[in-house]
Amino acid sequence: MTLPPPVLSVENLAKSFGGLRAVDGVSFSVSTGEIVGLLGPNGAGKTTTINMILGVLEPTSGRIVIEGVDLRLDRSGALALTNFAAVYAPLPGNLTVEQNLRVFARLYDIEAVEARIEDLLETYDLKKYRRTKAGVLSSGEQTRLTLAKAMLNRPRLLLLDEPTASIDPSAARDIRAGIAGHVEGGQCGVLWTSHNMFEVEAVCDRVLFLSRGRIVLEGDPKQLPGAHGVETLDDLFVSVAHEGLAAGSAS
Amino acid sequence: MNRSRVGAVVLRILYLYRGSPQRVFPIFVWVAVDILMWGFLTRYLNAVSRGPLDFVPALLGAVLLWDFLTRVMQGVTMAFFEDVWSRNFLNLFATPLRISEYLAGLVIAAVGSSLLSLVVMVVFARAAFGLSFLTYGVALAPLVAVLFLTGIALGVAAAGVVLRLGPASEWLIWPIPMIVAPFAGVFYPLAVLPGWMRAIAAFLPPSYVFEGMRAVVAGDPAPWARLAAGAALAAGYLILACFFFASVYKTAIRTGLIARYSAESVS
Numbered sequence: 185m186t187l188p189p190p191v192l193s194v195e196n197l198a199k200s201f202g203g204l205r206a207v208d209g210v211s212f213s214v215s216t217g218e219i220v221g222l223l224g225p226n227g228a229g230k231t232t233t234i235n236m237i238l239g240v241l242e243p244t245s246g247r248i249v250i251e252g253v254d255l256r257l258d259r260s261g262a263l264a265l266t267n268f269a270a271v272y273a274p275l276p277g278n279l280t281v282e283q284n285l286r287v288f289a290r291l292y293d294i295e296a297v298e299a300r301i302e303d304l305l306e307t308y309d310l311k312k313y314r315r316t317k318a319g320v321l322s323s324g325e326q327t328r329l330t331l332a333k334a335m336l337n338r339p340r341l342l343l344l345d346e347p348t349a350s351i352d353p354s355a356a357r358d359i360r361a362g363i364a365g366h367v368e369g370g371q372c373g374v375l376w377t378s379h380n381m382f383e384v385e386a387v388c389d390r391v392l393f394l395s396r397g398r399i400v401l402e403g404d405p406k407q408l409p410g411a412h413g414v415e416t417l418d419d420l421f422v423s424v425a426h427e428g429l430a431a432g433s434a435s
Numbered sequence: 436m437n438r439s440r441v442g443a444v445v446l447r448i449l450y451l452y453r454g455s456p457q458r459v460f461p462i463f464v465w466v467a468v469d470i471l472m473w474g475f476l477t478r479y480l481n482a483v484s485r486g487p488l489d490f491v492p493a494l495l496g497a498v499l500l501w502d503f504l505t506r507v508m509q510g511v512t513m514a515f516f517e518d519v520w521s522r523n524f525l526n527l528f529a530t531p532l533r534i535s536e537y538l539a540g541l542v543i544a545a546v547g548s549s550l551l552s553l554v555v556m557v558v559f560a561r562a563a564f565g566l567s568f569l570t571y572g573v574a575l576a577p578l579v580a581v582l583f584l585t586g587i588a589l590g591v592a593a594a595g596v597v598l599r600l601g602p603a604s605e606w607l608i609w610p611i612p613m614i615v616a617p618f619a620g621v622f623y624p625l626a627v628l629p630g631w632m633r634a635i636a637a638f639l640p641p642s643y644v645f646e647g648m649r650a651v652v653a654g655d656p657a658p659w660a661r662l663a664a665g666a667a668l669a670a671g672y673l674i675l676a677c678f679f680f681a682s683v684y685k686t687a688i689r690t691g692l693i694a695r696y697s698a699e700s701v702s
Contacts, residue, residue: 240691241693276517278521288526290440
């Protein structure tokens with residue numbers, strides 16, 4: 185059986201800030217219908233990697249290809265196939281829910297804007313807030329809005345940076361199920377960062393552990409702990425984080 | 436250039452103005468305050484001078500044209516500051532939006548707000564003090580065009596400075612028109628300036644506008660060649676300002692400034 189072509193292909197990606205090597209020769213891919221977890225302690229290089237894939241941070245070296253489009257050669261073309269949601273990037277609070285979605289729908293130049301917005305307002309339970317300014321929504325509602333924005337252009341590649349960090353467990357479960365259902369439909373591939381190992385285990389098909397800018401582990405989140413002699417993914421995370429710190433203090 | 440994406444930038448500003456009277460207020464009120472203050476001053480000067488010079492088109496007209504330039508510049512910077520204040524750069528620049536489309540959107544938004552402001556100025560100054568812009572004849576078109584180009588250039592350059600130095604540097608931006616005004620000869624002929632100020636004025640497109648305006652008011656023919664020089668200078672500055680903004684943006688992408696741009700200084 186031939187594997188579908190990856191929606192994201194990252195080759196030997198690196199980013200330095202002065203003398204600091206924040207991302208150091210990272211290579212991986214994400215296929216259609218796959219959710220890949222990007223894990224690691226704070227400062228491991230997760231957000232730097234995501235920012236490079238989003239085109240808002242230029243790599244020092246390496247290559248990013250989204251659905252066959254090289255980000256460096258055709259930034260607009262590659263980003264038209266991508267979208268993201270991050271807890272640290274709320275939508276402008278001085279626009280209403282509906283206005284925000286209209287503005288971003290135009291930025292992604294999508295067709296049948298109103299029908300798409302109605303669909304997303306329904307899916308993310310935002311209909312009753314459509315004329316509410318985004319700044320006065322609760323953090324959970326804001327998360328649902330950023331997710332609705334992230335789905336506007338039916339992205340082939342979806343980047344989620346701790347998407348459920350500020351919402352209650354019930355809402356988080358609904359959101360996980362919604363995204364998993366979307367991915368299972370073969371509509372996109374997802375790169376998902378989270379510090380919630382329960383969530384990662386429940387959602388991700390594969391995980392990449394980053395430590396000090398490098399991928400140090402890769403595999404099935406259900407099998408990786410056993411293969412490394414620990415009971416849970418949480419334990420494995422702690423172990424990787426400590427090894428990273430020890431290596432950092434030794435260097 | 437993708438029209439939908441340019442339209443998105445304009446639409447965002449339109450929504451902000453529509454939903455917020457505080458943003459619309461300055462377009463009308465500060466202009467009206469300026470007209471009242473300078474209108475009464477020119478009326479007083481006309482009464483005491485007994486000379487042939489009519490201060491209404493010479494001085495009040497100059498104030499209105501200078502206000503127009505300021506509004507154009509602020510139209511660009513305010514639209515840009517809205518993205519600074521709402522920390523929207525990551526959301527915005529992670530879309531297919533190109534920097535040329537972003538700048539085009541800011542300029543179109545500035546055209547809208549400054550034209551609205553110009554109409555208010557013209558109508559109010561005519562009604563309250565009898566100032567007719569027809570006094571300037573066909574020269575009015577190049578006068579307004581040069582000021583418009585200069586305002587856009589200043590606005591784009593100022594946005595570049597704030598993008599480079601961080602949000603706190605917006606305080607460097609507001610006084611720019613006040614710093615430029617003494618050199619541009621808004622209220623007096625350049626001949627009264629010392630040599631070094633006249634040398635600086637030669638590089639400022641508005642100085643050509645206000646000298647031209649005074650010539651027309653004095654009954655002389657419009658100095659078309661000098662107005663053309665002012666227009667060429669303004670167009671050159673606009674191109675330079677766009678290159679400057681694009682260069683700052685590229686640096687911000689290389690250093691990660693765009694991704695971590697926050698509400699305080701990032702320098």
